[in-house]
Amino acid sequence: MVPSAVPVPSLLGARAAADPGHEALAVAGSGRLTLRDWDEHSDAAAHGLMERGVRRGDRVALVFGARDWIAYAVCWMAVLKAGAVAVPLSDRQARPELTSMIEHCGATLTVHGAGPPPVPGALPAGELRGRPEPPPVELDPLDLAQILYTSGTTGAPKGVAATHANLTSPPVHPRRRPFAHSRHLVHAFPIGTNAGQVMLLHALTAAPTVVTLPLFTPARFAALVEERAAGTVFVVPAMAIELLNARVHERHDLSSVLLLGSAAAALPPPVAARLAGAFPSATVVNYYTSTEAAPAQTIMVFDPDRPGALGRAAGGSALKIATADGEPVPPGETGEVWMRAAAHPRAYYGERSDTFRDGWVRMGDLGRLDADGYLYLVDRESDVIKSGAFKVSTLQVEAALHEHPSVAEASVFGVPHPVMGMAVAAAVVPREPVTQPVTLPQVRAFLGERLAAHELPTRLLCLDTLPRNAAGKVVKRELRRLAEEHIGT
Incomplete structure (x- = not known):
């Protein structure tokens, strides 16, 4: 033994x-x-x-x-x-x-x-x-x-x-x-x-x-x-x-x-x-x-x-x-x-x-947990976006973005909003060659068939790569910084 x-x-x-x-x-x-x-x-x-x-x-x-x-x-x-x-x-x-x-x-x-x-x-x-x-x-x-x-x-x-x-x-x-x-x-x-x-x-x-x-x-x-x-x-x-x-x-x-x-x-x-x-x-x-x-x-x-x-x-x-x-x-x-x-x-x-x-x-x-004891994640507790009366799961929005034929990688995060408190933002890495446009209006139209209105991104960053730490996890605070810089340009 x-x-x-x-x-x-x-x-x-x-x-x-x-x-x-x-x-x-x-x-x-x-x-x-x-x-x-x-x-x-x-x-x-x-x-x-x-x-x-x-x-x-x-x-x-x-x-x-x-x-x-x-x-x-x-x-x-x-x-x-x-x-x-x-x-x-x-x-x-x-x-x-x-x-x-x-x-x-x-x-x-x-x-x-x-x-x-x-x-x-x-x-x-x-x-x-x-x-x-x-x-x-x-x-x-x-x-x-x-x-x-x-x-x-x-x-x-x-x-x-x-x-x-x-x-x-x-x-x-x-x-x-x-x-x-x-x-x-x-x-x-x-x-x-x-x-x-x-x-x-x-x-x-x-x-x-x-x-x-x-x-x-x-x-x-x-x-x-x-x-x-x-x-x-x-x-x-x-x-x-x-x-x-x-x-x-x-x-x-x-x-x-x-x-x-x-x-x-x-x-x-x-x-x-x-x-x-x-x-x-x-x-x-x-x-x-x-x-x-x-x-x-x-x-x-x-x-x-x-x-x-x-x-x-x-x-x-x-x-x-x-x-x-x-x-x-x-x-x-x-x-x-x-x-x-x-x-x-x-x-x-x-x-x-x-x-x-x-x-x-x-x-x-x-x-x-479902009735059979299987675990389903809703989100990281720190990543949940509280937008107005809604709580948005970034994991759910990311999963929908990964279905987009021109999106290679995606990460979703919250950014400050003067009325809603927080708003949904997304960063994507386009897939080469691009088969469909990767613009905010097009992405919102694509996701509109898969997500509720309050889950749709209000801001979109197109990046060459997503910022990651040594363990390969996306560093969302860096995405928030990039989003803030993008607003100021």
Whole structure:
């Protein structure tokens, strides 16, 4: 029987002993990492950390880019083996952001990948060398293991702390490893995100080799899927939209993909339907969770009869729609989405918050449950547009915009209005070649057959790209700024 609460390095040690030559992680054109190498190299790096004064409970910031996934995986495991707390950060973040996060968590050391130091005093990963033997540190499953900073689309990022037990739950049975239908699992999630950390844990526990690439482009990603005959592929909705708009399925054989997972944000139903056509052998699955709630999640196999559903709670987690006080509301009624992991919940590092309550996590979303227990999102609580007497769901308007034949990407947000309080605004990226005009009157006419009058945009921005953070989520405060600038021109 597999224990449910063990330190993360114990999983690596056990699997490396049983299957040392298994290729756990690979970066296209940049190398590979077997379980044996991961275990041995992280032992040596852990001694290197300890020789530099890192002690149990210390926070160590890890600033790496996508080309450095292998070095990052070694350093991340080394930090845990030394009894310290890993703080994964992306090198795509600006120095002021990195400095703020490093100071917030009180990191005693910053380790970085290739290139110049991201902050003064950072240590290159290549200099972490020590004795090639297991460090003499006794780990407790309830020890803090990592701090992940949220994406900060609506405010300042917060550090989300997770224990070893949280990261190793629910347990994986050695004979029933996830994604056993695949020899390769391909993704392009950045380091420093919850989705990226899930992929790193898959490299540790799942059946296939986890493969990523230094830089995501639709063509490179599709070529990698074809080259590796990947059975499993993970994307965020923004990547899915780019793949579809680039029509990569017309130039690459993607028939090996049996599972296409989308994470980090809700997948618009029109996009899910197009993905099912572009990946002819794949089951399209939407995973819903958050950095705060993981490993609690809902899982939904795309169902044309329930196109907007995000599934039911999975993996022993729990789901409810409730008031702000946590009191459940009846099926069909809109309320706040709450989730709870089976055990070992996360928390904000260094601060208290009503986001966490008795093991439950307020997701920051509004939603409802149908009679069968399927979750439907209404909107992000902070994104709902209160226009006059109406509340407008930006998700619903975005889904309708994705049906427009000339719209490649869309994001909907509220802007101030002197009478209504807030008005609906939309930003779109036109698809090339444009098949229909993308103007405000034309878009309102198109949406008028699909939405109520109060849901129609009163302002339209046509952009080359949507502003996104490192996790691929649209930064709506930047869209509001662009809209304000547009009014002034």
